[in-house]
Amino acid sequence: MNNITVERYRIIELLSGSLGTRSYLGEDTCESSGERYVVKQFLPPSKDPKLLKISYNVLETEVEPLENLSKQDDRIHTLISFFEENKNFYLVRKYITGNPLNKEILPGQTLNSEQVINLLLEVLEILLLIHSRGIIHRNIKPANIIRRSDGKIVLTDFGAPQEAVSNVVGSSEYMPIEQIYTNPQFNSDIYALGIIAIEALTGLAASQITAQKNQKNAAVEKIIWHPRRYKINPNLVKIIDKMVHLNYQNRYQSAKEVLNDLKVIGQAQLNPVSQQLKQQLSKNPKLTLGIGSLVLLSGIGLFFFLPRNLNYAAQLYKQGIGYYEKAEYKSAIQKFSQAISINPEYSSAYNSRGDAYYRLGDYEKSQQDSSAAIRNNPKDANAYYDRAFSLYFTGEFNGAIIDYNQAIKLNPEFANAYYGRGLARYEIKENRNAIADLNQAIAINPKFAPAYLQRGIINRETAEKLEAIKDFDKAIKINPKYAEAYYERGKTYDTLNQKNAAKKDFTKVIELDSKYIEAYIARADVYDDLGYPKQAYEDYEKAIEMNTDNAKAYIHRGLYRFKMKDIAGAMENYDQAIKLDSTQPTAYNNRGNAHLELGNLKQAMEDYSKAIELNPEYAQAYYNRGLLRTDLAKVPEAIEDFQAAADIFLETGEKDNYNDALSRIKELTP
Known part of the structure; x- marks a missing residue:
């Protein structure tokens, strides 16, 4: 972990991550002061060098006024550096010692009216200053409002620099409608602050609050948020209502107006x-x-x-564990939240609640809870492991690897962490390192069936198919009811042209899990290859019957119909697959074949090109397009396609296809 460096900043640990952006704790390798920095990485919406240059120029323009303002007032925290490396943008700021508001404002826990008034007054004073200089923050949310160790509130992570280099800005729960439609106003910041105030007063999450819009009369354009059970100063309610009015024209027009109204009730709010x-x-x-x-x-x-x-709190936590073990995750979350409201430093409760959110597929909240567990107990290896898996499932594989590194550093015998890191490394095509991690997981736990399964998948994809079979055999020996291991072994037998063995495995999968759609599709393919069209058709129909929205089932049935010379039926299936999932490269490639069969050369070319656009490693699509370009006498382009196909076939160990592509190139070369 300590060897990862971007520009001059050595990465220490991952602080947070979401789709398109990650924040790391880092230190400057050119300094000896020990100063810590937050290094925020953005994945730009385009890798085009010209667009990257434009984004960089816009970033320079946006940062300058913020730098000037931060020199005048230390409550405004701005960038100290920004740069572009490997077509990613990085924004660097000093690490603030203190706590963001999302550690003060917790789900299920409320602040009283006086506390919220004081908070609003502090933040509005800063907004008054930045608005007076023509700057809109655009990214007001609890994580970006930090209470420094000296007690002062600091605003950070302004939206404008982020907008310059990324299409990921802020959080929609705090964004008013005009900002979502790229028309931010000064009072867009006031709206976001109002949502935070409601969170603090009610204990509700922002997503719950913004969902409570007046459904009976849309013209009212209000959020209904203050039922009678909340003991809130009615004058404060009126102010917040005006802060979060959905129509910005009916909202407070300036921070000064809100400050004036709050100061009036603030004087009356003194404790009797x-x-x-x-x-x-x-x-x-x-x-x-x-x-x-x-x-x-x-x-x-x-x-x-x-x-x-x-x-x-411990009793509530124990009750939450009981619900978790019964897979009643929402009830578990409720109990863990109650425990946390009593003890905000309850690391185990954050960890377990994060696990429950993970089970519900809410990976962002799972990450947040794992981060809270880490803050409260930085030596909790399991918290790093949990956050890593949440990052993994949102596609943040490098961030996941950093957290797995930390988990392994804290617990070198953590087999699951090696396994998780192996999965992440596989996703970024570091197959050798992935195998090493899976080997280590197996060395620590020789009965780790999922590790054998994943190692088998990598072995198959790197042309070590016999080794893959051994791994799947081992996984099945450990767990004779491991349906996924039978499925992957069946796929491997299929690539080895051992069709009957493959059919046997797919049938076993269906016996173990009658709803395993992929097994029906795979067995249908094998039936088709073995010359059993009736059985093949029945399996395709079963797969579609179980899930009429399964694009893969339509693709495979389309391929079957194509082989049966039912080109119109095949075309219908491919169209349906693309309608259900327009990101399926196989559907476009196969539809290209159908168009070619019907003589629709232009449409065939478009489909092959679309398949390659969706999957630049799609060797068969390059090969098919090469054949079509050959027929169209576009020889240089055809050679280029066959060469691309050959390179990929060689990499994946498909020797016959590789030699075929080379022979095509030889035929076309003078």
Whole structure:
């Protein structure tokens, strides 16, 4: 992990990650001060060098006014560096020692009206300053409002520099409609701050709040958020309602207007007991001693009640585990949230809640909880492991690898972490390193069936098919009911042209899991190859019957119909597959073949090219396009396609196809 460097910044650990963006903790290799930095990586929407240059120029323009403003007021945190490396953009700022508001504002936990008023006053003072300089923040959310260690609020991660280099900006729950439609106003920031205030007062998540728009009368353009059970100052409710009005023209027009209204109720919000004590103190100064005793007694009360609260939090956590083990994940989350509201530093509760969110497919919340667990217990290897898997399932493979590295550093015998890192390395085509990780996982746990399965898949894809069979055999020996292992072994037998063995494995999969659609499709393909058209058709029909939205089933049935010379039927199936999933390169390639059969050369060329666009490693699509270009006498382009196909066939170990592509090139070469 410590060897990963971008520009001059050595990456220490992953702080957070989501689709298209990652934030790392780093240090400057050119400094010896030990200063920490946040290095934020963006995947730009285009890799075109001209567009990258334009983005960089726009970034320079956007950063300058923020730099000037941050020099005048340390509550505005801006970039200290930005650069482009390997066609990714990086924005660097100093790491702020403190806590973001998403550690103060927690789901299921509420702040009182006075606390929220004070928070709004602090943030609005900063917004007043930046708005006066013509700058809209555009990315107001709890994670970007940090309470520094000295107690001051700091605004960070302004939206404009991010917009310059990426199409990922902010979080939609905090964005008003005009900003979503790229027309941000100064009061767009006020709207976002209002949503944060509602979160703090109600304990609801932002997504829950923005979903509570008035459904009865859309013309009202309001968010209904304050049921009677919340004890909230009614004057504060009115102010927040105006802050979050859906029509920006009916919202507060400036931070100054909100500040003025808040200051009025802020004066009236003084605690009545405090006012009474102040009056008594002014009349009898000797009461000071009594007040000190009262404070001391309050501390003693906390001392006696705190353990009981922590015990209750532990009971709630235990109840949550019970729900989790019964796969009742929503109920588990509720119990873990209650435990966290009592003990905001309950690392295990964050970890378990993150696991429950992961099971529900909410990978972003799972990442957030794993990050909270890590903050509360930086030596929790399992928290790094959990966050890594959430990153993996959102496609953030490099970020996942960094977290797996940390988990392994903390626990060198963590077999699951090696396995997870192997999966991530496989996704970024580091097959040798992936195999090494899976070997290590198996060495630690010789009965780790999924590790054998994944190693078998990699062995098959790197032309080590007999080794792959051995791995699948081992996985099945460990777990005789491992349907996926039978399925992958069947696929491998199929590539070895052992059709009957493949059919036997696919049939076993269906016996173990009658809803395994891919097994029906694979067995149908084998039936077709073995000359059993009736059985093949029945399996294709079964797959489509189980899921009429399965594009893969239509693709395979289309291929079957094509072989049966039912070109119109095949075309219909390919069209349906593309309608269901327009990102399937196989559907375009196969439809190209059907168009070619019907003499539609232009449409065939378009489909082959689309297949290659979707999958630049699609050897068969290059080969087919090469054949078509040969027929069209486009010899240089045909040679180029056959060469691309040959290179890929060689890499994947398809020797016969590789030699065929070379012979095509030889025929076309003078």
